[in-house]
Amino acid sequence: MTGLRPVALITGASSGIGAALARIFAEKGHDPVLVARREAALNAVADEIAASGRSRPLVIPIDLTRIDTPVRIGHELGARGLEPAFVVNNAGYGLLGRATELDRTEQLAMIDLNVRALTDLSLRFIDNLARHRGGILNVASVAGFFPGPGMALYHATKAYVLSFSESLHQELAPLGIRVSALCPGPVPTGFHARAGINDATLPRLLTCSAEAVAREGYEGLMRGKRVVIPGRTNRLMRLMLHAAPRQTLLSVFDAAMKSRRAPQPPWPKRT
Amino acid sequence: MAALSPVVLITGASSGIGAALARRFAAQGHDLVLVALPEPQLAALAEEIAATGRNRPLVVPIDLTGINATGRLAQILAAHGVEPEIIVNSAGFGLFGPAAELDRNEQLAMIDLNVRVLTDLSLRFIDSLARHRGGVLSVASLSSFVPVPSMAVYGATKAYVISLCEALHRELAPKGVRMTALCPGNVQTGFQLRAGIDGGRVRGFAFSSPEEVARQGYDGFMRGKRVVIPGFGNKMIRLAMRVLPRALFLPIIASHLRRVRRLPPVRPAPAPAVAAPAESLP
Numbered sequence: 382m383t384g385l386r387p388v389a390l391i392t393g394a395s396s397g398i399g400a401a402l403a404r405i406f407a408e409k410g411h412d413p414v415l416v417a418r419r420e421a422a423l424n425a426v427a428d429e430i431a432a433s434g435r436s437r438p439l440v441i442p443i444d445l446t447r448i449d450t451p452v453r454i455g456h457e458l459g460a461r462g463l464e465p466a467f468v469v470n471n472a473g474y475g476l477l478g479r480a481t482e483l484d485r486t487e488q489l490a491m492i493d494l495n496v497r498a499l500t501d502l503s504l505r506f507i508d509n510l511a512r513h514r515g516g517i518l519n520v521a522s523v524a525g526f527f528p529g530p531g532m533a534l535y536h537a538t539k540a541y542v543l544s545f546s547e548s549l550h551q552e553l554a555p556l557g558i559r560v561s562a563l564c565p566g567p568v569p570t571g572f573h574a575r576a577g578i579n580d581a582t583l584p585r586l587l588t589c590s591a592e593a594v595a596r597e598g599y600e601g602l603m604r605g606k607r608v609v610i611p612g613r614t615n616r617l618m619r620l621m622l623h624a625a626p627r628q629t630l631l632s633v634f635d636a637a638m639k640s641r642r643a644p645q646p647p648w649p650k651r652t
Numbered sequence: 653m654a655a656l657s658p659v660v661l662i663t664g665a666s667s668g669i670g671a672a673l674a675r676r677f678a679a680q681g682h683d684l685v686l687v688a689l690p691e692p693q694l695a696a697l698a699e700e701i702a703a704t705g706r707n708r709p710l711v712v713p714i715d716l717t718g719i720n721a722t723g724r725l726a727q728i729l730a731a732h733g734v735e736p737e738i739i740v741n742s743a744g745f746g747l748f749g750p751a752a753e754l755d756r757n758e759q760l761a762m763i764d765l766n767v768r769v770l771t772d773l774s775l776r777f778i779d780s781l782a783r784h785r786g787g788v789l790s791v792a793s794l795s796s797f798v799p800v801p802s803m804a805v806y807g808a809t810k811a812y813v814i815s816l817c818e819a820l821h822r823e824l825a826p827k828g829v830r831m832t833a834l835c836p837g838n839v840q841t842g843f844q845l846r847a848g849i850d851g852g853r854v855r856g857f858a859f860s861s862p863e864e865v866a867r868q869g870y871d872g873f874m875r876g877k878r879v880v881i882p883g884f885g886n887k888m889i890r891l892a893m894r895v896l897p898r899a900l901f902l903p904i905i906a907s908h909l910r911r912v913r914r915l916p917p918v919r920p921a922p923a924p925a926v927a928a929p930a931e932s933l934p
Contacts, residue, residue, distance in 0.1 A: 448760075481778045481827075500759065528822075533819035534816065536816075537812045537819065540812055544804075548800055548807055
């Protein structure tokens with residue numbers, strides 16, 4: 382029961398915002414546990430954290446789109462005498478293109494990861510989180526605030542994450558568990574390559590570094606904020622989106638997405 | 653290829669809004685395929701529609717969250733020489749109570765049905781929908797527009813549905829495929845029983861009947877509307893959700909829902925692993 386050592390479980394920790402979050406949690410004195418598919422990349426992040434003088438994080442290379450993965454993560458932690466004080470659901474991907482033209486199986490796997498695994502991991506460790514008065518940081522996106530023609534499923538999964546996290550924030554407050562939805566705008570990471578987006582077309586004003594996003598996310602979670610939108614321009618955009626008529630918004634977004642296709646989809650197929 | 657006859661595929665058709673939509677589509681002269689868990693109401697509804705002089709709907713009793721259930725559904729349609737002109741995504745359920753207290757696996761099954769199956773069916777038949785210039789009518793909810801503490805996963809699945817439908821409305825318009833999200837508020841159906849809500853206490857000024865919701869859903873869909881919110885009261889609630897800041901609105905919803913009494917959720921009888929053989933299956 383007690384005697385388990387508290388850790389910060391971070392999914393999608395092998396690169397981008399997830400790796401940056403792992404570094405921040407380590408820097409602030411938490412013990413991160415790194416979860417992602419790519420073992421070599423995970424180990425690189427773990428080595429880097431160890432090199433900064435912290436203890437080397439536990440690495441769990443596993444595919445979160447498999448429905449038994451959250452159970453297995455639980456077993457893995459339990460076997461090592463660990464329990465989550467924090468869960469950081471960062472693993473997720475997007476795909477650019479018309480939903481009817483993209484591979485259906487790959488889009489449904491996006492639901493399994495961005496929605497199902499995130500929900501499972503958010504709810505699985507409630508007792509542990511409460512014991513340590515810890516929290517859940519769910520990486521949503523500004524995409525959660527409005528529908529996205531040309532990235533329809535991705536936006537919808539992020540709308541889910543935002544709504545779910547906001548409800549949980551309210552529900553879990555009495556248990557002393559913090560819940561924040563982190564909603565970054567464009568961040569130069571492997572995300573765009575995976576999605577098939579040409580990085581050069583990103584709106585520069587809205588772009589933040591993964592480190593800045595991770596720092597604001599960490600601080601927002603610790604302060605008990607419900608929604609964290611890193612970057613002043615993104616916060617302003619959020620306000621404008623709220624006020625804009627939906628029809629206009631959909632047209633503008635549709636046009637913007639069409640111009641953003643990468644020359645070739647550069648990511649290897651999932652196996 | 654072109655010899656396949658067009659049908660309206662309706663999921664969750666055995667009761668509530670799904671059944672009301674089935675009656676509506678039948679009354680307007682469409683041929684139907686009714687999909688739902690194996691329950692006696694499904695065949696009864698098919699008989700009822702046949703008795704009005706329409707073609708008897710094809711009945712497919714199947715658990716849509718089963719492995720490759722949507723693929724099997726497609727095979728069943730093909731075997732009957734029919735193809736969807738319209739998909740009505742009505743299957744879905746909610747659970748009432750703190751997410752941390754509700755059964756986790758049941759909440760994940762809710763995602764599989766409300767989100768995954770709905771998406772799969774919306775995309776799977778796009779060619780035949782385009783061929784018949786039909787579309788997809790998905791039942792979302794007023795809960796699509798704001799988070800719903802004590803129905804956290806349900807509210808989030810419906811936020812997913814409306815975001816998806818609005819984006820697809822735009823993406824598919826050039827193909828002549830309609831895409832509508834129907835967002836009812838309080839409707840007295842089996843929904844409350846399943847969710848564990850004391851239905852007697854939820855009637856409010858924004859209450860509407862399944863028939864009224866189905867009528868407005870059908871009309872809105874046929875006119876190519878993106879979002880249909882049935883009832884004046886519900887439209888006002890939607891407006892309030894837009895205007896009020898969330899920090900204010902969330903506690904209002906939470907306190908409103910605290911007054912709703914929780915009952916044990918009524919689970920459907922366990923469905924067989926594969927579709928039960930129905931008289932209408934090949």
